[in-house]
Amino acid sequence: MQPGKSREVAVLTEESFGSRQRVTMDDVARRAGVSRALVSIVMREAPGASEEKRRRVLEAATELGYRPDVRAQSLAGQRSRVIGVMFGVTVGAFHFELLDGLFAAAESHGHNLIISPLTKSRDEDTAARSLQGFRFDALIMLSPPTSHPLLAGRIPLAVVGWHVDHPRVDVVRTDDEKGIHAAVDHLVTLGHRDIAHIDGGDTVIATARRDAYLAAMERHGLTSWARVVTGGQSQVDGLVGARRLCAADRRPTGLVAYNDDIAVAAIGVFAQHGIAVPEGISVVGYDDSSMAQLSPVPLTTVAQRPDELGRLAVERMVTRVEQRRIVDREIVLSAELRVRASTAQPTRTPA
Amino acid sequence: MQPGKSREVAVLTEESFGSRQRVTMDDVARRAGVSRALVSIVMREAPGASEEKRRRVLEAATELGYRPDVRAQSLAGQRSRVIGVMFGVTVGAFHFELLDGLFAAAESHGHNLIISPLTKSRDEDTAARSLQGFRFDALIMLSPPTSHPLLAGRIPLAVVGWHVDHPRVDVVRTDDEKGIHAAVDHLVTLGHRDIAHIDGGDTVIATARRDAYLAAMERHGLTSWARVVTGGQSQVDGLVGARRLCAADRRPTGLVAYNDDIAVAAIGVFAQHGIAVPEGISVVGYDDSSMAQLSPVPLTTVAQRPDELGRLAVERMVTRVEQRRIVDREIVLSAELRVRASTAQPTRTPA
DNA sequence: CGTTTTAGTTCTACGATACTT
């Protein structure tokens, strides 16, 4: 090699955006007065470097503004250190917090996340193919919930937020059943019997929550009161659903919504029909997203922990890639009911 | 080289997810009976290959399920072919469609997008540092709108959706001024005078739209009727803003909202106050997102073209990276008013 | 016949990891 020459070229062609660009391990090694290999060891936090040299290397790296080249790392290592992330249109505050958790965890494990969005014009297959260019060694799917992910069994794969029945798919999710049960229990304890549910449509998650609602009602012997109205993911769906509830001859005294967006929209519709919340009707949301706290009537809701979900998903995948044992394929986080102002005792007695 | 050995190792360690994994240029070259370099030439669509060999190479590539390794491409090339994308919490249907456009364009230009989200715990600096590992050669920022992007002038940079006053920042945006003017003009033409605006808060985009609203009102000699209510990005902000409007002694007959989310939320609030749309009040949204068409009252709104915005942003950056000339630093797409059912002639005469 | 064009190959560089000595 001719380091001198390579330096020259770099200086001439690079515009750079730190102090200098194109700082390589060589530069750091030379500056710290050690070998390249030792720099590698230090940067990877691998064992085999004395405290003093470690310090000197890190110092040199900082001074030069050195950041390891992830492309080279990825190419040279046995693992690519790349985790693909597919995520779809179901974008809300909740999914965004999930992304945040994923990135934080990935970075702390020295892995890189490559996002591959799923849109109308970009299906699972296209998204997978594009990720393949990075030779990713694991995949995390956020949405939309599919019961049979395309790459299931072909590569370490984790889905976040719903249940998948595949022996080689890892699952990290919130206990939606307990979450919905807690919501129903809360309303029943307050004295409600006529409790309706605006669902989330036909997705796997929506189905799970709907089933949980029906089961909870049955457990309380309220099957005859159970009522499901078709909703969806977003506020507009909530508007439609709530409107249908208002039009019914029997108006419920309690509502469990698929998510916070639906709940907030429903509150608006109720108000427009002269029904106050929680006096006229109690409403429970789901997710404890930013929506819940910003809602005009602070929302009683079921909290998920997006940061935890993200962290666990990444850690699972890292574990899989490193071929270490995983005890349980499915991690289920508990859901926690957060009681705020949108629920109260019923004032009317249902017919 | 010992290709035989390298094959063996690959077969043993790879789980693979197509038919085979770890297919390299070597494999394709061997199969097509040509040199590796020729495969490179064909894959890059570079000149210097006969039609026949080109066909044979592509055939071999298809049969083997070969995809070039973007890490190696990135590392070996003079350019990294990586474009960083920062995007923040302002996530709505609109921004998602933007992402779609960006990916489509990037892929068709043989570039790779690396997403670096901006969240509470992840600022511009952190996001930039993480991208730096990829040696990205251009950056596209979607949000949140900043007037002084951190990396301005240090690397080819494009912002999408708002104006930035920096000689080395490319801008691709919709003509918000004309868009808002069209909205106001539309209402004025219908006979409205008392037209209010629920704004988007303090972001650069929100300020631009607010100013445009005020200017439009002035142009029609309606300055005394102008009224701005503080809103924000999401539906909850719309709820608050609309409520404030209803509480005012003088109720407007027309409303121009910062975006579709605000508009839809406002319609809900109006209904709850017994005000029908468009009979009691006309409402215009912004973005023509999926929200606009799903709204219970189909929304009159100003359409942006997210796919175009995305495509142009990518193409600018590719052009910059290739050091080719760019004529105008700022591209402004026209905004188009889509008239639907949420606007009509005023039925009341304002006091 | 000499010179450019086109097609194809050979070889090194890219920036790290990982192994050997």
Place this chain on the structure above:
DNA sequence: CAAGTATCGTAGAACTAAAAC
């Protein structure tokens, strides 16, 4: 620990061989 070297999978420059004019 240090030093050296092979390797990862590609780009791309330098080079060769043959055809084209």
